[in-house]
Amino acid sequence: MLYEVEGIQDDKRVKKRFEAENETDLNRILLDYNFVPLKIKSMTKKGSVMGLFNKISFDDIVNFTRQLAMMLNAGLSLVDSFNILKKQSYKESMLKFYEDVDKDIKSGLSLSTALGKYKGTFSSVYISLVKAGEASGKMSDILLRLAENLEESQEFRGMLKSALIYPVLVVVVMIAVIFIMITFVIPKLLDIYKNFQMDLPITTQILMVVSDFSSKYWYFIIILVGLAVYMFKSYIKTEQGKLAYDSFLLRLPYMGDVIAKGILVETTRTLAILTRSGVSILESLDIITETTDNLIYKNAFKRIYDQVKKGVSIGDAMQMEEMFPPMLVQMVKVGENTGHLDDTLERVAKYFEMESRIAIKAMTSLIEPAILIVLALGVGFLVISVITPIYNLTSAF
Numbered sequence: 001m002l003y004e005v006e007g008i009q010d011d012k013r014v015k016k017r018f019e020a021e022n023e024t025d026l027n028r029i030l031l032d033y034n035f036v037p038l039k040i041k042s043m044t045k046k047g048s049v050m051g052l053f054n055k056i057s058f059d060d061i062v063n064f065t066r067q068l069a070m071m072l073n074a075g076l077s078l079v080d081s082f083n084i085l086k087k088q089s090y091k092e093s094m095l096k097f098y099e100d101v102d103k104d105i106k107s108g109l110s111l112s113t114a115l116g117k118y119k120g121t122f123s124s125v126y127i128s129l130v131k132a133g134e135a136s137g138k139m140s141d142i143l144l145r146l147a148e149n150l151e152e153s154q155e156f157r158g159m160l161k162s163a164l165i166y167p168v169l170v171v172v173v174m175i176a177v178i179f180i181m182i183t184f185v186i187p188k189l190l191d192i193y194k195n196f197q198m199d200l201p202i203t204t205q206i207l208m209v210v211s212d213f214s215s216k217y218w219y220f221i222i223i224l225v226g227l228a229v230y231m232f233k234s235y236i237k238t239e240q241g242k243l244a245y246d247s248f249l250l251r252l253p254y255m256g257d258v259i260a261k262g263i264l265v266e267t268t269r270t271l272a273i274l275t276r277s278g279v280s281i282l283e284s285l286d287i288i289t290e291t292t293d294n295l296i297y298k299n300a301f302k303r304i305y306d307q308v309k310k311g312v313s314i315g316d317a318m319q320m321e322e323m324f325p326p327m328l329v330q331m332v333k334v335g336e337n338t339g340h341l342d343d344t345l346e347r348v349a350k351y352f353e354m355e356s357r358i359a360i361k362a363m364t365s366l367i368e369p370a371i372l373i374v375l376a377l378g379v380g381f382l383v384i385s386v387i388t389p390i391y392n393l394t395s396a397f
Helices: 023-032 049-053 058-073 078-088 092-106 111-116 124-136 139-195 202-216 218-237 239-251 255-276 281-291 295-309 314-319 326-338 341-396
Strands: 002-009 012-019 035-043
Touching: 002 023, 012 023, 012 092, 023 035, 058 078, 058 092, 058 139, 078 092, 092 111, 111 124, 124 139, 124 255, 124 281, 139 202, 139 218, 139 255, 139 341, 202 218, 202 341, 218 239, 239 255, 239 295, 255 281, 255 295, 255 341, 281 295, 295 314, 314 326, 326 341
Parallel strands: none
Antiparallel strands: 002 012, 002 035
């Protein structure tokens, strides 16, 4: 049962939500929190509309990681740290998460095992690093490093998304406007020409045929587009479809380069933090394989894993895969020979991030004028098709 409680805590009037079996259990929880209730409201998860928007976000994970790292670094135990986190939490989903993990830890489970129950929230990379921290006794250092890695990853993904939002939005709006114009506006204008016995330009004839079909069967077009989208999504869920789609993305001009460099940034950065935290090379490669979305690179890392398992060095195994740049291969070999693979991979990740930023700028600088040209051609075609017959008609008079 979910309860919303308004009361006094630390000499402040606050409102919080608590999960409890019943009111007796709730009173015990409130007593643990030094919370003096003034008003208690019973709620259900289904009845709480805010619960739909109260999920654990990426920012919540980053804040939790940093806060836990700082408290462990200050010498607090996990139990004391989670007691503080619970008292400071005002978000229902995080409070529930803290309570669950706290119960698991008090029952004797490790932190990595407790977090492993939240597979949809915490990645395999995160869990593996927590395990490494537990084994090495450097949990606070690893968590701080993990928080920094998460923030850098979030910043890079945000930069990539913001670069793609504008062109995608313009294309979608352009298609929608053209469809509405051809389906509902243009047919009324072209009806005027049907009353005159005159030769129409080929562009006007094409537009008349298209608009006539669109105005009569617009609902069929929408259903067809929806069916095509559904079939496409179903196809790329298959291994063959996913392979073809990922391969197509990597072959796209400019965008393919951005996607490839983005994958290299994520993989090298993740591999660096894993190896630096004491995770074995084979386990790190296995985690990289699981967390890589692009099937082309996923299969490549699988083959690298198999080669390294046989005793081949990472650099030599990477050299067998054509999608990895020679610079990356050489730097990995140098890192292996010097015994500083983690530092080398971190430098490579920063280099590829810089290259990605340059590639994104180049892509956006070309996409925007390309969209304007396509938009101008489309508008020009519509204008010529509609205006030219009017001009010919007025010239005849």
